[in-house]
Amino acid sequence: MSVEIIAPSNSPEKPPENLTLESTLQDLAVFNFQVETSSLAKDVARLFQAHPLLPGVILTVNGEFLGMISRRRFMERMSRPYGVDIFACRPIMALYQIAQTDILILPGVALIVMAAQRAVQRSPEQLYEPIVVQLEPQVYRLLDVHQVLVALSQIHQQATWYISELYYNLSVTQSELEAANSKLQSANSELYRLANSDGLTQVANRRCFNEYLEKKWQELGEEAAELSLILCDIDFFKKYNDTYGHQAGDACLQQVAKTIVEAVNYSAGEVSPERLVARYGGEEFAVILPRTTPETAVSIAEQIRVWVKKLEIENIKSPVCSCVTLSLGLASTVPRAETSKKDLIAAADRALYQAKDAGRDRVILDFRLEKVIPE
Known part of the structure; x- marks a missing residue:
């Protein structure tokens, strides 16, 4: 086991000076603290004791993250x-299997302002979990969230000072003011995009899904227009991960997400600004289809199923097919006061489980939109 601090001429306690809105995680000090899963927990405890600033441990199997x-x-x-x-x-693996939780992995080129936003959006129990920074393929480091927040504070101070100087300095030209505002607007737009997208697959994340479904539920309820929802689940994805490894699993998720987006847009004839593809869970994706009939939604779902299957991503442990397949459940309704978006999700989820029970690699439409009874 080895501990190394990779720092751009600064210590991990203090972020570098002169940070800007364009500064990335690569500009901050990161920890290279890696141990094999076969290492004993007591040895890891000694390293934590010897290095009080270490925010965590990167675990590897034969050198692989x-x-x-x-x-x-x-x-x-x-x-x-x-x-x-x-x-x-x-072995530390025994403790990891019990204590593991979702981790935030961001590329080294990610903006510090985006990283801070993503970090604080996590649940309270995960708020102070360190960020895993991927500097390049197979190169992972750790970053303390406290350091990111301190860096964000510096960036905010720098940006505030810079804009104030521009406005109050009579020698500043209009073009300089416009350039400064343009930079801020671009940074804010990028921050909003990253905060609402899934870091791995680049489709919308669960937070964005929830907000968009709520918005469309209210909007289409007033218009008395139909709203359809598709839930997609990769069949036997755990077997895929166990067989090919987590890196192959990540690549599979990326390919499937890209194909779902292409299939949804192809059925519309063009990129549809209203249709939203989101990562709903680990290997689950969701498609929100405003103003879409059940018949059209079934056609779109079947298009997704066929296109993903045509990727021919090998999954030799799948009892259904030798390649990766999807099970899809969908539901459709006109939003009304006596029902809620939870009812639509429950119906689509029910259909998804019916598709799994029926043998997987298929599309099922749930015609019953039953009201969910609060617990």
Whole structure:
């Protein structure tokens, strides 16, 4: 095991000076702290003790990235009753399997302002989990969220000072003011796009899905227009990951997401600004189709299923087919006061499970939009 701090002429406690809106995660100090999953938990504990600034551990299997466990989660598990007795002399993998959670992975070229936004959007229990920074293929480092927030504060101060100087300096030309405002607008637009997109697949994320569905539910309810929803699930994706590895799994998710977007837009004849493709969960995707009849939605879902299957991504462990396939469930309704968007999601989810129970690699439409009874 080795610990190395990769820093652009600054320590990890203090971000570099002169940060701007264009500054990226590569401009900050990152930790290279990697251990094999076979390493004993007690050895990892010694390294944490010897290096108090380390925010976590990158876990590898034969040198390949597996995941990350933060100092906070590691210490929390080890400090529980009998935690040391249970884990100290066992491989760190045993503790990781129990304590693992979703991790935020961002490319090194990601803007600091975007990274800060993505970090604070996480659930409260994940708020202080370090960010995994991918500097290049197979090169992963750790970044403390506190450092990102401090850097963001510096950027904000710099930007505020710069704009103030521009407005109050009589020698500033109109073109300089417009250029400065243009930079701010571009940065804000990019920040909004990144905050609403899934980092791996580049389609909309779950947060964006929820907000857009709520917006369209209200809008189409007033118009008495139809709203359709498709839920897509990659068949036997866990078997795929176990067989080919997580990197191949990530590549598969990216290909499937790209194909779903292409299939949805192809059926419209052009890029449709109203139709939204989102990553709904791990291997699940959702498609929101405003002003779309059930018949058209079924046609779109079948188009998605066929196009993904034609990718011929090998999945030898799938009992259904030798390549990656999708199961799709969909529902359609005209939003009304007596129902809610939760009812539409529940109906599409019910149809998805019917597709799985019927043998997978198929499309099922749920005609029953039953009201969800609150618990």
